[in-house]
Amino acid sequence: MTNSLVFKKAKTHLVGGVNSPVRSFKYVGTAPLLIKRGKGPRVYDYDGNSYIDYVLSYGVSILGHAHPGVVRSLKNTLEHGAGFGATNSREVELAGLIKKADPVIEKLRFVNSGTEAVLGATRLAKACTGRDKIIKFRNSYHGHADYLLEEIDKGSAEGIFKKHGSRIAGVIVEPVGGNCGVRLPDKDFLKYLRRITRKYGSLLIFDEVITGFRFKFGSVSDILGVKPDLICLGKIIGGGLPIGAYGGKARIMNKLAPLGDLYQGSTFAGNPIVMQSGIATLKVLSSSKNRYSSLEKKAKKLTDAIKKERDDLQVIHYKTIFSLRFRKKAHFQSFYKKLLKKGIYLAPSENEANFISFSHTEKDIDKTIDAVKNVLREI
Numbered sequence: 491m492t493n494s495l496v497f498k499k500a501k502t503h504l505v506g507g508v509n510s511p512v513r514s515f516k517y518v519g520t521a522p523l524l525i526k527r528g529k530g531p532r533v534y535d536y537d538g539n540s541y542i543d544y545v546l547s548y549g550v551s552i553l554g555h556a557h558p559g560v561v562r563s564l565k566n567t568l569e570h571g572a573g574f575g576a577t578n579s580r581e582v583e584l585a586g587l588i589k590k591a592d593p594v595i596e597k598l599r600f601v602n603s604g605t606e607a608v609l610g611a612t613r614l615a616k617a618c619t620g621r622d623k624i625i626k627f628r629n630s631y632h633g634h635a636d637y638l639l640e641e642i643d644k645g646s647a648e649g650i651f652k653k654h655g656s657r658i659a660g661v662i663v664e665p666v667g668g669n670c671g672v673r674l675p676d677k678d679f680l681k682y683l684r685r686i687t688r689k690y691g692s693l694l695i696f697d698e699v700i701t702g703f704r705f706k707f708g709s710v711s712d713i714l715g716v717k718p719d720l721i722c723l724g725k726i727i728g729g730g731l732p733i734g735a736y737g738g739k740a741r742i743m744n745k746l747a748p749l750g751d752l753y754q755g756s757t758f759a760g761n762p763i764v765m766q767s768g769i770a771t772l773k774v775l776s777s778s779k780n781r782y783s784s785l786e787k788k789a790k791k792l793t794d795a796i797k798k799e800r801d802d803l804q805v806i807h808y809k810t811i812f813s814l815r816f817r818k819k820a821h822f823q824s825f826y827k828k829l830l831k832k833g834i835y836l837a838p839s840e841n842e843a844n845f846i847s848f849s850h851t852e853k854d855i856d857k858t859i860d861a862v863k864n865v866l867r868e869i
């Protein structure tokens with residue numbers, strides 16, 4: 491199978507040949523990268539080309555691809571059956587690891603994606619408060635449920651609360667923005683949200699689907715010094731397999747059935763293979779706690795080098811993630827295509843974040859810097 495053959499067939503069976511729009515590479519105006527396999531910081535296409543990967547499954551694979559310890563433990567787990575729809579000790583262990591890392595979470599519920607985590611948390615906010623409105627902000631993304639695609643500007647929060655305060659069940663926010671390029675955290679605004687939600691009896695929900703376990707072993711709310719009522723997690727905690735989770739104070743979480751009235755069920759939630767993948771990943775991460783600073787250093791080295799190159803290229807960097815935006819989209823497109831040819835795989839949109847993994851080496855970073863510099867000279 492070659493890249494073009496796989497994509498030709500994909501288009502006959504899948505809508506647009508993809509299962510998620512960004513994978514079509516429409517934004518960058520070129521044929522999409524089709525990935526056959528990955529190992530460490532590299533992915534390989536069907537034509538046998540290799541790429542240094544800064545997409546990492548959109549922020550999932552913080553250890554790099556096919557980490558040997560995670561693969562081994564998944565193989566062992568699979569020998570005993572793929573799932574039973576019943577409580578298992580792995581759910582308990584993963585929940586315990588997450589709770590230990592995240593003091594805001596007293597109880598949690600696993601689901602199968604970030605979208606579901608957000609859905610669960612917002613439904614719970616409505617059930618807890620008996621109210622019907624959820625506020626989200628422009629330029630953030632919380633999954634594809636219709637009502638979560640409605641949004642307001644940061645500046646309108648005060649007015650909305652004044653007008654609808656008694657109907658607002660919750661406010662959901664990405665504490666560090668990762669879906670309109672990287673947006674640096676605004677601590678004062680987050681603190682303001684904490685105050686105003688308390689004042690009006692609404693819940694504050696942090697969507698940490700990207701940020702959870704990305705900058706430290708735990709959530710970024712800890713770093714920012716703002717305690718939300720509920721936290722949504724996903725991506726990293728599943729070690730590469732589909733997962734989501736939402737959690738918070740027990741008195742809030744206990745509104746969920748079977749303890750409370752709010753029904754929320756799932757066939758696959760807590761699946762033992764997924765749980766084991768999360769456990770194996772978080773165990774490696776917990777022993778690498780101090781090495782988060784090494785990730786930061788690599789991201790800083792890479793972004794500092796790129797920042798120097800051009801005035802019309804904006805590089806936004808926060809700890810271990812970064813995004814790039816050119817003044818002209820066409821420049822991003824040609825930059826992107828040329829870089830891909832040189833074996834560097836960045837997020838195929840200026841609105842998506844790029845990520846560094848523990849598997850990226852200094853050599854990978856140096857190679858990327860060289861490639862970026864060369865390409866920037868050409869466009």
Ligand SMILES: Cc1ncc(COP(=O)(O)O)c(C=O)c1O
Binds near residue numbers: 698700
């Ligand atoms: C902040 C945030 N919330 C929610 C989601 C939805 O997660 P999923 O794609 O796992 O449904 C995403 C996806 O990228 C995200 O970035």
